[in-house]
Amino acid sequence: MSIKLTIVDQMKQIAREHGKTLAPLSDDLVLLDSGLDSLGFAVLVARLEDTLGVDPFTTAEDAMFPVTLGDFVKVYENAAQQRAVA
Amino acid sequence: MAKALRSVLVTGASRGLGLGMARQLAGAGYRVITLARQQTKAVAEAMAETKRAKRGALHFVPFDLGEIDAIPELVKDLRKEFGPPFGLVNNAGIGHDGALAMMHNSQIEELIRINTLSPIVLTKYVVRSMMSERAGRIVNVASIIGFTGYSGLSVYAATKASMLGFTRSLAREVGRLGINVNAVAPGFVDTEMTHGLTGEQRAQVVRRSALRRLAEVSDIADAVEYLLSDKARNVSGTVLTVDAGATA
Numbered sequence: 001m002s003i004k005l006t007i008v009d010q011m012k013q014i015a016r017e018h019g020k021t022l023a024p025l026s027d028d029l030v031l032l033d034s035g036l037d038s039l040g041f042a043v044l045v046a047r048l049e050d051t052l053g054v055d056p057f058t059t060a061e062d063a064m065f066p067v068t069l070g071d072f073v074k075v076y077e078n079a080a081q082q083r084a085v086a
Numbered sequence: 087m088a089k090a091l092r093s094v095l096v097t098g099a100s101r102g103l104g105l106g107m108a109r110q111l112a113g114a115g116y117r118v119i120t121l122a123r124q125q126t127k128a129v130a131e132a133m134a135e136t137k138r139a140k141r142g143a144l145h146f147v148p149f150d151l152g153e154i155d156a157i158p159e160l161v162k163d164l165r166k167e168f169g170p171p172f173g174l175v176n177n178a179g180i181g182h183d184g185a186l187a188m189m190h191n192s193q194i195e196e197l198i199r200i201n202t203l204s205p206i207v208l209t210k211y212v213v214r215s216m217m218s219e220r221a222g223r224i225v226n227v228a229s230i231i232g233f234t235g236y237s238g239l240s241v242y243a244a245t246k247a248s249m250l251g252f253t254r255s256l257a258r259e260v261g262r263l264g265i266n267v268n269a270v271a272p273g274f275v276d277t278e279m280t281h282g283l284t285g286e287q288r289a290q291v292v293r294r295s296a297l298r299r300l301a302e303v304s305d306i307a308d309a310v311e312y313l314l315s316d317k318a319r320n321v322s323g324t325v326l327t328v329d330a331g332a333t334a
Contacts, residue, residue: 039259046214058158 004073010047014040027070054079091117093171098178100126102277106303107310112142114311121149151178151204161211170215173314176205177227181279183238194241201245222265223314226253230273230329257323266322270309273301273329296331
């Protein structure tokens, strides 16, 4: 499964578990408007670390705040790529 | 196979309060994973004791909790080896005392790193596993010094008060995921940390306690065991003071 699909999948599952309604998940969707709250994103990052084996927010040199879903997916794609190179 | 044991991570369990907690929790049937810089003879004895009792389990993992950058990897390794933790007891701490005006900046920094920064970062990574499980217990070992004054302990007090604030807000943050967060605030307990107290100071603490005595290691371990137990399932965001009435 592609990284993007994995992320979208997990977001849907977490929304279900937390009883939230997700906005349509397009690349330019602003994360704050996605329907998941900050705790939902915390759970998402924890689950993605399990499934993808990376936590880009810990390995990054500086704090980063992706704004859109597209940015968020890119952060994970870059981290996976860096890991493959290392 | 018997029901899997609930794992509990206890930091700073090579001696003093932490060792007492680790021993008691293993006796209560938990799989206790202790973290400390080095394994002491007392820990080895406690491990042998647990093995003989054939109840619970006690493991030792060497780790310097001042190595903040190594914490994410540590938590990942622990999870691989022992499974997702049910409980985390942030007990490790140091107790440098001294007049603030004379304390070396490096000592101030070390106190804050070991007593505040390290447990917060460790909790960050452990709580993620708990979130996935939608269950977990976090117990922060603070001190009555976090809310009463004691000359010579201003920096220590700052670190302990910070853990009380951390406890309350984190309890709010993760409560709806089934995770309870509480603190235990021991009064003066006879351990290596309080050996710096003179006989006169110790007598004064006893005299000012409602019960005219000091709390003991086992009293603090009882409080931690309670907060980890099913009996405390509806207790979160609170501070359990165990000080023989010293702050009453």
